[in-house]
Amino acid sequence: MSDDLTIRGGGVVAVATEDHLLLGALLLELGEACASWADRVESVSTDDVSLVPVGPTIVPQADPGAGSGAAAKAATSLRRASDDASRLGGHLIVGAEQYGELERMVQSLFTFTGGAAGWVLGASPLIPLGVLAAVGEVTLIRTVFRGMLGLLSSGLQDGFDEASVKTARELMSSPAFVALVRGVVSGSDEFLIGAFGLPAMLDANRLSEQGITGVAFAAAVALRGVDRAGLLTPAAPVRTVEVKAQGAPAPLKPPTRYEDLVERMPHGGAGSPQIRIERYEDASGADQWIVWSGGTIETGFPETSTEPFDNRSNVNAVAGLEAESAEATLQAMRLAGVPDGASVLHVGYSQGGIIASRIAASGTYDSSVVTFGSPVESVDFAEDLPRTHVEHTEDVIPALSGERRDSLNGGTVVQRSLYDGGPPPAGDDPLPAHNLDRYRETARLLDQSSEERLTPAIDPLAGLTGTGDVWQYRADKVLP
Structure with a gap:
């Protein structure tokens, strides 16, 4: 490591x-x-120095x-x-x-090549059909082979399953696989352009002139496709309520470091809060707000789910559309009393980082942003918006928003390799590099760094005084 x-x-x-x-x-x-x-x-x-003092007299030097x-x-x-x-x-x-x-x-060069390849694939439907056929053939062979092992011994079949899971886990934690995903996602808009029969190289730059961003455009089209297929729960209103902590609240000291921000990230789960808000006063007596948005809770494709931090919100947020998790965070901010124009440090992990970035980029608040393991490349930030995006080179989740643009518009991206090109340690976590505990370790390294570019995003934490107020919120979809 x-x-x-x-x-x-x-x-x-x-x-x-x-x-x-x-x-x-x-x-x-x-x-x-x-x-x-x-x-x-x-x-x-x-x-x-021809003369030097020696005791009470001055004598000439030999040289x-x-x-x-x-x-x-x-x-x-x-x-x-x-x-x-x-x-x-x-x-x-x-x-x-x-x-x-x-x-x-x-x-x-890779971006250009990926875009051209995406357009060729989209304009030539026989190519992706051939790829799908090859994938289907491999899947069929694997299924047949697994069945044959099951006939011989259940132990052989279990060993095959364990080896398959281990191989998939190592593959998804490979920097090469992460780079491949970035390239494929970045070429997704060109693929759709080719599939629609539009001219070659009508890429994200031209689409942006019409108010459409490349990866966001592809995500919006994909969302409509999965909606028709019924893979995601339908869009629904969101209801956000405060979750009261049991017992007397302990005095809350202000966070001062990156590690503190990771440590206070809400984990979500059944009945647990997905959003945390704290308020402090700075040296001038003005309010400083800190808003945390947690990661994806519902990762599958359930027929019915009341969880707003789900895959629908993931795709919507990348596409720049209204996401239930973003609405939940905005409702929590209104309930806590965060006024428009307030100084807010938005902190997010995974999907929460997209939400934090979208709200900060809206310009409603005097914002700064810190994200961990988040796909935020489809967000259009103002150049003077302070922000730090932290990601691991083996974490595939940040790659889901495509290649990094030439200009970071004043932001700072921090990358760290966890495994130095080797396989991840053994375990049950399918995406170990995306684990929040690993990001806490990386945040600790940020705090030990002397790099000046890491300072602006957490400048709002400097000079906070006294103890603060804290609210935690739970949001759920209101299904018909």
Whole structure:
């Protein structure tokens, strides 16, 4: 497991690990220190040291120039060390920036290639039909083979099932698979354009001129398809109520770090709150609000469900349409008394990160955003909206909003590799890299980092005073 953080942000993509940044800064400081000492030693070398005090008398030295010569040599060595350290430190930082530029160029090439491939697949229906036929054939062979093992021994069949689950788990936790998903999702709008018989390369940029975003457009079309197929529960009104904590509430101290934000994330579940809101006062006496939106609770395709944090809300949120989970969060904010224009730090995990981002991007509040493991690439942020998006390179969920755009519009994206290219540890979690506990570990590393780009999103936490108020809310769909 790696402790390196890859940080992108500041408008132009810049990529560097924390070690590179720290070493580059240390070398620059060392260069400045060596230059300063060289100046001091050079000043000593020009002093008249032909006479030195020895006891009560002054006696001539045997070699008056020896001290000056040694000082001059030392100053020259220090000057050379200063130049080397400054040059190496500068090269480290510039190299990191050039790496980011190269990565962006490669990413643009992959995006272009993926879009073209998506259009070809959409315009040539025989190709996706062939792919589906191949997948169906593999599935049939697997089913037959599994059945044959069952005839021989139930133990062999159980072992085959365990191996299949392990293989699928490792595949979905592979960075290569995550990159593939990003590419496929990014090409989904071009696929639909080709399927509709529209001209090639009428991509997300042209669609955006008509108010349509590429991946959001594809998500909206997909939503209509699954609605007709009856795969998702129908849209329904949402009712949000406060969940009272049992017993006397403990004094609530304000969060100060990224780890605190993860630690207070609601987990949801049957009858449990999905939304948390806290209010504090800053040093000027103004209110500072913090709103947490939790992750997806209902992950399947049930015929009936009252859970608003479900797959329908996932697709709606990515598509920029009204999502029941977003409505639940807005209802909770109204119940807590958050006024329009208030200073709000929106925090979200998984689906909750899309909701937090959508509400912040609406401009209704004076917002900043922090998300963990969330697909937020379809959200159009204002350039001056402070935000930090944290994701693991083995987590497929953030990839569900497609490739990262060239400009982050002032935001910061932090990536961390959990398994360094190896398989995930054994366990029952199908998506271990998406686990909230793993994001808490990463948040702890963010708190230990000296990277300045991590500061703006959590600036609202600085200077909060006293104890705060807390509300927790449970939302449910009202089905007919």
